[in-house]
Amino acid sequence: MDEKVLQAELQTKVKKSLSPLFLKYHLDSSNLEAMLKWKPIVLVIGNYSSGKSTLINELLGQDIQRTGQAPTDDSFTIITACGVGEGAKKIPGSTLVNDDTLPFGSFKKFGERFMSHFLMKKMETPILENMAIIDSPGMLDSVTEKDRGYDYMAVLGDLANLADLIVLMFDPHKAGTIKETYTAIRSTLPEKSGEDRIIFVMSRVDECDNLSDLVRSYGALCWNMSQMTGRKDIPHIYLTYAPGEAESSDILAPLAQERDQLMTKIKSAPGFRVNHILEDIDKQVNELQLVCEAMTRFSHRGWQLFAKTSKIAFLCSVLVFFFGDMLIQSAISYPGETLFAALKEGTQNADHFILPACLMALTISLAWFIFSRFVFSGLRKKCAALSQDLVVLDSEYKKNLWTKMQEKVQGLLAKATTRELWAGHSRNLSKIQMFLTSDLQHYYDKIR
Ligand SMILES: Nc1nc2c(ncn2[C@@H]2O[C@H](COP(=O)(O)OP(=O)(O)OP(=O)(O)O)[C@@H](O)[C@H]2O)c(=O)[nH]1
Ligand SMILES: [Mg+2]
Numbered sequence: 001m002d003e004k005v006l007q008a009e010l011q012t013k014v015k016k017s018l019s020p021l022f023l024k025y026h027l028d029s030s031n032l033e034a035m036l037k038w039k040p041i042v043l044v045i046g047n048y049s050s051g052k053s054t055l056i057n058e059l060l061g062q063d064i065q066r067t068g069q070a071p072t073d074d075s076f077t078i079i080t081a082c083g084v085g086e087g088a089k090k091i092p093g094s095t096l097v098n099d100d101t102l103p104f105g106s107f108k109k110f111g112e113r114f115m116s117h118f119l120m121k122k123m124e125t126p127i128l129e130n131m132a133i134i135d136s137p138g139m140l141d142s143v144t145e146k147d148r149g150y151d152y153m154a155v156l157g158d159l160a161n162l163a164d165l166i167v168l169m170f171d172p173h174k175a176g177t178i179k180e181t182y183t184a185i186r187s188t189l190p191e192k193s194g195e196d197r198i199i200f201v202m203s204r205v206d207e208c209d210n211l212s213d214l215v216r217s218y219g220a221l222c223w224n225m226s227q228m229t230g231r232k233d234i235p236h237i238y239l240t241y242a243p244g245e246a247e248s249s250d251i252l253a254p255l256a257q258e259r260d261q262l263m264t265k266i267k268s269a270p271g272f273r274v275n276h277i278l279e280d281i282d283k284q285v286n287e288l289q290l291v292c293e294a295m296t297r298f299s300h301r302g303w304q305l306f307a308k309t310s311k312i313a314f315l316c317s318v319l320v321f322f323f324g325d326m327l328i329q330s331a332i333s334y335p336g337e338t339l340f341a342a343l344k345e346g347t348q349n350a351d352h353f354i355l356p357a358c359l360m361a362l363t364i365s366l367a368w369f370i371f372s373r374f375v376f377s378g379l380r381k382k383c384a385a386l387s388q389d390l391v392v393l394d395s396e397y398k399k400n401l402w403t404k405m406q407e408k409v410q411g412l413l414a415k416a417t418t419r420e421l422w423a424g425h426s427r428n429l430s431k432i433q434m435f436l437t438s439d440l441q442h443y444y445d446k447i448r
Helices: 003-024 030-037 052-060 105-115 152-162 179-192 211-229 253-267 269-332 339-345 350-385 396-415 418-422 425-447
Strands: 041-046 076-081 089-092 118-123 132-135 165-170 198-202 237-239
Touching: 003 030, 003 269, 003 425, 030 105, 030 152, 030 269, 041 052, 041 152, 052 132, 052 165, 052 253, 105 118, 105 152, 152 179, 165 179, 165 253, 179 211, 198 211, 198 253, 211 237, 237 253, 253 269, 269 339, 269 350, 269 396, 269 418, 269 425, 339 350, 350 396, 350 418
Parallel strands: 041 132, 041 165, 076 118, 165 198, 198 237
Antiparallel strands: 076 132, 089 118
């Protein structure tokens, strides 16, 4: 099946069936909707002057990005193909974040300063027909959020979240010792992207004087990587160079093939888009399912308490109906004849029922007040304190998911009103389970 058609089908499905559920449980699905809106994205990030822009220019066969020694670029630039009948042009960030057809609406939150460092370049190139490539400001050592004027790491995280491939670039001069690179590898990227969506590249290898110099730089990068990722297994690091910049040497000859592999990998990013969308839907719907499961169990316990309270309230209201007016009569000598006495004498009329009916209504109202004010809010607090009891954590996957979602559930419980009892959580849970077991599998089957 055509991937674009499948993406459109998924977009409709998410919008119609899943988004209302995410909204109901106060979960953010905006990244899913954003990802479904547009074309596949390759994000190029890394140390300053590591050759990001040079690599992009080469890939596109045009000098579209400025290059140079020392930090050169301070903007996030989205480069993509012109639309039908459109010429090459630049679109400013303020327009991009307000364009509903693009996935950057949520980037408005990063403020004016960011928007002046955000732009799109449209150019004529067949490679970008079904792909966009994002060039980014180089990562620096001694820069703070204040210096940049916006939260660079957060922007990077949100772009990484949308990207199908992240190319993380180093060079032999500074093999991974940059502070922002460390933060990106240590926390931003693992939170916002999948391990399999990141490739590591060491560029400018022609600048190594000889093979042993290259091996030393490569070793230093591997060592730094293992420190940064906390992993023992070192991922593949593509060694590359820009032929336009490099003078031919013995160490470059065997790397030509690796260079081609890197270019092929970047160009093949669009092929993973639908799979990535499905993975993201899968992950987020599982989170939604866990939250819904907790709320279903909470509302079930609420119903049990409500049933108990109702039974007691019914019993009390029957007693009050028949005998309540007797108590009042003994205190204030009203009414002249109680309902019970009138029933016994056979003299009852409609007037005898007015006070008992009022007392009965009062008792039911009082019971509801006690339930909502004390019983229900007691349950709410108890469930929030022992929220893990609301879910069955029968696998490591669910335990990890719960660590992430527990706070969300506690937030929902803190705000829960008695309306939660009628909110249809178990019906929602069935819908979610149905989606995961049937619909999602069906989509996975389509791309296999
Ligand atoms: N010798 C050599 N020089 C390169 C190579 N790649 C890039 N350069 C040079 O290195 C410098 C930095 O390259 P850029 O492409 O501007 O690096 P960048 O990562 O985009 O830098 P910022 O945008 O500042 O973060 C430029 O002067 C390039 O000409 C390479 O493979 N070999
Ligand atoms: Mg650059």
